[in-house]
Amino acid sequence: QCLMSCPTGALTEREYIHEVWKAIDDPDRQVVVQTAPAIQVTLGEEFGMPVGTVVTGKMVSALRRIGFDTVFSTEFAADLTIMEEAHELLERLEGKGDLPLISSCSPGWVKFCEHYYPEFLDNLSTCKSPQEMLGALVKSYYAEKEGLDPARLVTVAVMPCTAKKFEAARPELVSREGRRDVDFVLTTREVARMIRQAGIDLETLEDGEFDRPLGIATGAGVIFAATGGVMEAAIRTAYALTEGEEMARVDFKAVRGLNGVRLAEVHLRGRTLKLAVAHGTRNARRLLEQIKAGAEYHFLEIMGCPGGCIGGGGQPILGAGRRELAQEYRRKRAEALYSIDLKRELRRAHENPAVRKLYEEYLGHPLSDKAKELLHTTYTPRGRYPRRRTEEAARLH
Ligand code: SF4
Structure with missing residues (x-):
């Protein structure tokens, strides 16, 4: 899984636990944390719970006990991403922009594209990832609404991968005022360490609730964390926008599962849209090479890690390196997400x-x-990634 997050240089990224504790202890700072949808179905593993245990409420309580002032959910911004991306898809279908539209919420995939497939950069959705959207809104919309000084706000994101740390530092994601959308990114394993450092017993905590308004989310925002989830969420909304009514069935199961590349079709406004979902760089390559050879699609979802964010490099270790067990873990984590959505x-x-x-x-x-x-x-074309660096990443994992 990590070769994927590693084309981003993520293996060299540092952890920010010390800085986050410092911000929490600083009375002049208001520290806002957001958690990616994948975290609630994996954090429990760090505390000995069975794979696929849902710990949403306990996770929120733990973050409050740690000392975060506000706990928001990245799922809110995943819903927002879908609103923006579904409209972007419809615009492109009207001839305003390149097709296929390709999802852009996985920084591992985006950086892979910038290095190895720059010819597809105009196909990438211009939407920031949900992590960045939420960070940007905290320092603008939320700050204005609550009368807070954005300079005093510190935004922390709990994410499934180290690639998100690279993403948070991208110069393109610094605001006109010179502020980063997200100040610090912690992985699932790192936030578990903070919970242990604080002496909190996750299992015995009461369930807490996300703060409002940026903690309110639908099931569409939850399934973002599994391969196929962005596509399914986007189709649920694009269908309603074009047809003026909801899809008869909310579930769009054709894009679910763990097969490397999955194809589907949907009928919108009298035309058939061809969809494809790929996860992991090997499958991304397969799909992109097919397109270069003439295959036609309208919308692609590509995730950097096998299984999507539930298999991210910052998650609890998958099956101790045993391939079949790792796949089983991914399946259970994905099932947990779909159960929340349901x-x-x-x-x-x-x-x-x-x-x-x-x-x-x-x-x-x-x-x-x-x-x-x-x-x-x-996005920025970056030139092919030095072979030595890629090999080093493989050796480390
Ligand atoms: Fe990170 Fe998820 Fe992309 Fe993996 S699939 S690189 S965990 S955002």
């Missing part, structure tokens, strides 16, 4: 009341100038 009252991103309010109060509409300024980004 239980959510709202399962489509466009139903998220907090996202709707954000558009009403602040952004106007998807792809507005303000949305583009805060929620969209650009």
Whole structure:
């Protein structure tokens, strides 16, 4: 899994536990943490719970006990990403931009594309990843709403991979005022270490709830963490936007599962859209080479890690290096995510009341100038990654 996060240089990234403790202890700082959807189904493993245990409420309580002032959910921003990306897809289908549209929420995949497939950079969705969208909103929308000084806000993200640390430091993701969207990224394993350092027994904690409004999310935001989840969430919303009614079935199971490349079709506005999902760089290469050889698609979801974020390099170690066991772990973690989605009252991103309010109060509409300024980004061709570095990454893992 880590060769994927490692084309990003992530193996050389450092941990920020000390800096985060310092920010928490500083009375002049307000520290806002967000947790990626994958964390709630993997954190429990670090504390001896069975693979696939859902610990959402306990995780929120642990983060409050640690001392974070506000606990938001990256799932909110995943819903928002879907709103922006579904509109982007519809624009491109009308001829405004390159097809296929390719998802951009996995920094491992994005950096791989920048190094090895720069010819596809114009196909990448311009949407920032949910981590970055949430960070940007905390320092703008939330700060304004709550009358907080953005300079005093520290944004921390608990993420499934080290590639997110690289992403948070990208110069493209620094605001006009010179502020990073996300100040510090902690992996699942690192936040587990902080929980242990604080002497907290995760298993015995009462369930807590995310803060509002940026902690409100639908099931669509949850499934982002499994390969195929972004595609499924996007189709749920794109269908409603174009057809003016909801899909008869919320689940779009054709894109689920762990096969390397999965193909599906959906009928929108009288035309058939060809979709493809790939996870892991080997499968990404397979798919992109097919496209270069003439295969036609309208929308691709590509995730850097096998299984998507549930298999990220910062997660609890998958099956102690045993391939079949690792696959079993990924399956159980994905099942846990789909079980959360199934239980959510709202399962489509466009139903998220907090996202709707954000558009009403602040952004106007998807792809507005303000949305583009805060929620969209650009990419950079980087030249092929030095072979020596890639081999070193492989050796370390
Ligand atoms: Fe990180 Fe998820 Fe992408 Fe892996 S798939 S590099 S965990 S964002």
